[in-house]
Amino acid sequence: MKTNNWEYGGIYKDFDMEGVITLPNDSKVKVCDLTKELPSFMLEADTLFIDPPCSTGNLRSFHTKADQILPYTFSEFEESLFGRIMEIKPKYLFLEVFKSNKDAFLKHCKDLYQSVETYNSFYYNSRSKPCWILHCTNETENRRYEALEDIDEAKAIAWLCTNHEYNCIGDLCMGRGLVGQNAYMNGKKFVGTELNKKRLAILVDFINKNPTRQFGRSKGRYEIKPDFDKPLEDFKEYQ
Ligand SMILES: C[S@@+](CC[C@H](N)C(=O)[O-])C[C@H]1O[C@@H](n2cnc3c(N)ncnc32)[C@H](O)[C@@H]1O
Numbered sequence: 047m048k049t050n051n052w053e054y055g056g057i058y059k060d061f062d063m064e065g066v067i068t069l070p071n072d073s074k075v076k077v078c079d080l081t082k083e084l085p086s087f088m089l090e091a092d093t094l095f096i097d098p099p100c101s102t103g104n105l106r107s108f109h110t111k112a113d114q115i116l117p118y119t120f121s122e123f124e125e126s127l128f129g130r131i132m133e134i135k136p137k138y139l140f141l142e143v144f145k146s147n148k149d150a151f152l153k154h155c156k157d158l159y160q161s162v163e164t165y166n167s168f169y170y171n172s173r174s175k176p177c178w179i180l181h182c183t184n185e186t187e188n189r190r191y192e193a194l195e196d197i198d199e200a201k202a203i204a205w206l207c208t209n210h211e212y213n214c215i216g217d218l219c220m221g222r223g224l225v226g227q228n229a230y231m232n233g234k235k236f237v238g239t240e241l242n243k244k245r246l247a248i249l250v251d252f253i254n255k256n257p258t259r260q261f262g263r264s265k266g267r268y269e270i271k272p273d274f275d276k277p278l279e280d281f282k283e284y285q
Contacts, residue, residue, distance in 0.1 A: 052111040054222075058247035061254075067246075069253055071235045075226065077243040080218045081118060081126035084133055087237050091134055091216025095203060097142035098127055098219045104146075112242035128154045130218055139182040140206060142167070142199055148178055155182045161189045167199045204228045223249025230256075 061067075066085065067075050074087040099105040102120040109116040124147075131139060139159065143151045155162045159182035169175050179202055183189055188210070194202050207215060207228030213235065217225040220238035226249045229236035240246040 052113075052244065054244045054248060057251045058244045061247050061250050063243040063247055063250070067250060069226070069236075069250070070230060071233065073226065073230070073236045075220060075223075075236075075238045075240065075246060075249070077241070077246055078239050079241055080130055080239055081123060083239075084130050085237075085239065088130075088134055088216055088218070088239065090214045090235075091136050091237050093138040093140070093206075093210060093212040093215045094131065094134060094136040094217065095140040095142075095206060095215060095225050096127075096131075096218050097199065097221070099123065100144040101146040108241060112244070114241070124150065124154075127218065128158070132158065134216065136216065137183060137185055138188070138210065138212070139180070140202075141180040141182070142177055143180060144177050152180060155180050158182065160184050163190045165194045165202070166196050167194075167202055169199050171198050171200075200224055207234065208232050220249065221245050223252065227252050 063077050065076070066087065069075065074085070076083075076085045076087075078085065099108050099120075102116075105120055105123055106116045139155065141151060141155065152162065152164070161181075161183050163181040165179040165181065167177050167179050169177050177199055179194060179199065181190060181194070191205075191210070193205055193209070197205070203224045207225065215225060215229050215234065215236050217236070217238040220226060220240040221242075222245050223238070223240075226236045226238055230253055238246075
C-alpha cells in the first residue's frame with residue numbers, strides 16, 4: 047500500500063480545518079491559497095512576518111505536500127504575494143528570504159518601504175544554513191532591532207512576537223504556525239493563511255493542547271499561567 051510521507055502525523059483529522067478557524071484572542075486562520083484569496087481578517091495585521099516559498103522547486107514541493115499540483119509559476123506567486131502585502135499594508139513587514147529570492151524580494155521591499163534593514167540569520171539551528179530577515183517599515187521608530195542580528199529564524203520569530211509592539215501579527219504562509227504559536231504564548235492576536243491544512247493543523251493542535259487560562263505581564267515579560275494560584279499583574283482571562 048502506498049503511504050503518504052507528508053501526513054504530519056494525521057493531526058488534521060482531529061480538527062475541522064474548513065472555513066475560518068477562530069482561536070483565542072480573536073485570532074483567525076484559514077486554509078487557502080494566497081494567490082486566490084485574501085480573507086478579510088488578514089487586513090487586521092499591523093505587522094507581518096512571512097517565510098514564503100523561495101523558488102519554483104520549493105513552491106512545487108509545498109504543493110506536493112499539500113496533495114496539489116503547482117498551477118502557476120514562481121513569478122506569478124511572487125507578484126501575488128507582494129500584491130497581498132500591498133493590500134494589507136502592514137506598518138512593519140518582516141520577510142524571511144534565501145539566496146534564491148533575496149535580491150528580487152529585497153527590490154520589492156524597497157519599492158514598498160522607505161526603510162529596509164537586513165539581518166543575517168539561519169535555520170534549523172545551523173549556521174551552515176543561511177537565510178536573511180528583511181525588516182521593512184515607513185515608521186520612524188523601530189527600524190532595526192539589534193537583538194535580531196545573527197540569530198536562528200525561529201528565535202527571531204519568538205523575539206519579535208514577544209518584544210515588537212503590535213496589535214495583531216499576520217503570516218500569509220503560516221506553515222506549522224511558529225508565528226501563531228509565539229503570538230499565542232504572548233497572549234497576542236494573530237491572523238494567517240496556509241495552503242496545507244495538514245501543516246496548519248499542527249498550530250491548532252498546539253493551542254488545543256496548551257489551553258491558557260490567564261496571561262499577562264510579570265516583571266515586564268508576558269507569561270502564561272495554567273492556573274490562578276499567582277495572578278499576573280495585568281492578567282486577562284479567557285477560555
Ligand atoms: C517555509 S514554510 C513556512 C514555515 C512557517 N514559518 C512555520 O512556522 O512552519 C512556507 C509555507 O508556505 C505555504 N504555502 C506555499 N504556497 C502557498 C500559497 N500559495 N498560499 C498560502 N501558503 C502557501 C507552504 O505550504 C508552507 O507551509
